[in-house]
Amino acid sequence: MIEVRNITKRFGDVTAVSDLSFDVHDGRVTGFLGPNGSGKSTTMRCMLGLDQPQSGEARFAGKLYTELTNPLHEVGVLLDAGYVHPARSGRDHLRWMATSNGIGIERVDEVIDTVGLSDAAGRPVKGFSLGMRQRLGLAGVLLGDPHTIILDEPANGLDPEGIRWIRDVLRHLASEGRAVLVSSHLLSEMALIANELVVIGQGRLVEQGPVDQFVERHSDAWVQVRSPQLAQLVDLVQADGARARPVDPAAPAAGAALTNISIEQVGALAAANGVVLHELVVRRDSLEDAFLRATAGVQEYRSGVPEVQSMPPAAPPTAPPSGMPTPGGPPPGMPPGPPQTGSFDGGVS
């Protein structure tokens, strides 16, 4: 268990972390999520005593990191792939780490095997790909069999197979009862890896909780329907109080997106009125949409490229003051705007 309490870290005029508190529980992979520059790395550095916060602290099973007598056995840390002597082999690097931390040399081949580097471990590290360096870094983290694991962007440079691998490794480590904290700014990756999320923006806590709860709270569910009699069905559901809009104005065949109505009601209305359905399904916005909504007000940097949305906003987006695109569509709880029926006249299926 890690308890982060009231960490504030300023660099001159820049407040990188502001009164930040959260918990990292045993037996869970906690994703530490925030836009670029939101303070994730600084928080981790403060937790580990590498940066001195103006206030606050992190306790690992009750102790400050600097109070741990044998840190490698208690907290495994990988803040970046780290410096490794280029001419040294992966195995020699780990042997050096083991020897200087009083860890038996036999543990080295165990962790090499765990991270899947058995074939490459004898080769000089200068020939390692970024993904191999990440695996070597993780081997170093595991060397002391620590109860707590902290990784900054561990999937950086990994291919899809590598990302799946790291997800399996981290989930396995958590299933053994360890507390695992993993930072990332990549939502899709976190959705796959984490059980819990700590979301920050501009150094402040936005939210902490299970991934599912986060997505549910910040994303909307809607009913997608496709029918050769779509215009008729849209009239029927609107008469029942539903809102309707095209799923994708550029692709009429994608049908209508309905809100303020249940999937059962749509099915019943269609059946009662002899409307043929080709598709009827509940959709939910992705974690990416949820994240963009949750952090919409606290993005440090935004691209000039409009966000791709899984569901288009019903009303034309109002231009934000900066002229930047508004990510994620209307915030949860906001009415999605007037229904649009014009696109349903074509009898799309």
Ligand SMILES: Nc1ncnc2c1ncn2[C@@H]1O[C@H](COP(=O)(O)OP(=O)(O)OP(=O)(O)O)[C@@H](O)[C@H]1O
């Ligand atoms: N040593 C430093 N000196 C001055 N400012 C710093 C320093 N380290 C971080 N910052 C600033 O603190 C803020 C938070 O940076 P940090 O690297 O912690 O964010 P991050 O969430 O890890 O970002 P990213 O996802 O891009 O890695 C940024 O505005 C950054 O410019």
